[in-house]
Amino acid sequence: MATFRDASAAAPHLHPVPNPVEDVKPTAVHDRPIGDIIRRKKNLSAEQVDQVLQFQREKGVRFGEAVVALGLASDDDVMFALSQQFHYPYAPDDRRQLGSELVTATQPFSHQAEAFRAIRSQLMMRVFTNDEPRRALAIISPDSGDGKTFFSANLAVVLSQLGGRTLLVDADLRGPRQHEVFELDSSSGLSGILSGRAETNVIKHVPNLPSLFVLPVGITPPNPSELVERPAFGLLMRELLTKFDHVIVDTPAAVYGSDATVIAAKCGSALVVARQGKSKVSRLQDLVATISGSPAKLAGVIMNEH
Template sequence: MLGEQTLADRSIGAIIAETRNLSADQVERILSHQRTHGVRFGEAAIALGFASADDVMFALAQQFHYPYVLGDEGKLNPELVVLNQPFGVQAESVRAIRSQLMMRLFNDAQPRRAVAVISPDVGDGKTFFAANLAVALAQLGGRTLLVDADMRSPRLHQVFGLDNKVGLSGILSGRAESQVIRQIPSVPSLFVLPVGATPPNPVELVERPAFGLLIRELVAKFDHVVVDTPAAQLGSDAAVIAARSGAALVVARRNSSRLQALAGMLADVADSPAVMVGAVINDHQ
């Protein structure tokens, strides 16, 4: 029955009509305009003021199984540009980096690894990039996990609007309950593991064998694992997390990140088993 169909199984017109709650009379007017002018349903709906270009893009996205958030739901956090502005310059840049990672890291020719997103200083845009990279990877359809391992100043729970009572710190200290990994409703293939309670000993927790064992288990269960980390200026956490993850991706801010701090961080990672897969220059102000 029609009511049992998913949005992806329905026509563009049906999706737009449902999304905009169009009446039967409005749909008939759109169809009449479509026949008269020889245009698509979406174009006719826009011409008559019954739909917007965003409505049409949303309908197309549903048919192609492409996670896309429409209207106010997508504005929960403006940092998620890949969801809020999926066809903007920033989103395209993230997807370009995703393509490079798929070729260099997430492929059958490489050992399974997580990728730790690291940066030298606070404010470099590391969490912003990690969140959007995870969304972009999830949009490919593979199960993607975003781990918040920044146990000094965690933000991913805020970015995705999640409760932060339990998470990574509880797992590593043996106090976590079930359901610490949360699925993101607007992106069905995306899951987030928040930090949970901020511990007094973050470096010791990630240096324990339990963290490495956890990463290996997560890499085996998910197609892509992205790990957010504290700024390197705050301690040795980033280098340790990168070593346990197996791969590292550097984020630096143009005209802000200090060369000496960047060089020091890279030297620390070079002495670890982590593979350096690339660097991203963040020029967003």
């Protein structure tokens, strides 16, 4: 799906903003036997469970193998049960609810999902370390259509699958899409907070992914540049970093103005996404140079190959 390129720099202060994070708590995941998970998921009757257990004893196989052999569940059902047992949330039966772009949630064992996990590992070593100040990570790109929203959403999913509380902030105040990707209500959100309106319950929990939350844009404002330039944005980022283990921020493409670089500076770190065969080298170089000369730490460059 993508390749990771290297890079490096530091971070920024000011005015109280409403606390949008009241009591957002993930649903606890409980340890249960795999047989119980499959039984509940497939609504198996007591007779069917006895049939599975008898087959299991006769053939000397695991419950999952027995239930699949008897045609009472699929391999995907067993994989889902295992993911629950090992606290690895994903939603194979909820593709329509979570959207086809969320490959890391709906196809967690695919090549693309594995590529996101590899990138996550790099970021855990470069950005989300214990020996450096905590930073939010802005995902930026030179042009629209580079896959930045797709990348931000899936990166947030794989970070949440580590078990830490992860927040995806849609700061693309020009063309927000994260609420569409996750199919969430966007009647209120970031724009309301930055414009000084007292917004509540703006952070949405993502169903089926217990550790993942999304802060949508809300109403698309007429003055996006001015809103992200305000001290309130930096203050909000610092507040969110006290509530969440990882904060990922989607941004407008750099072609639309300086929003992305301003946001990156206030987040403290940035990751550049470009599309192979589409992004212009000159624009990519200009964006990397701008970030390198800003207070943001440049974590690297992702070349989107799709």
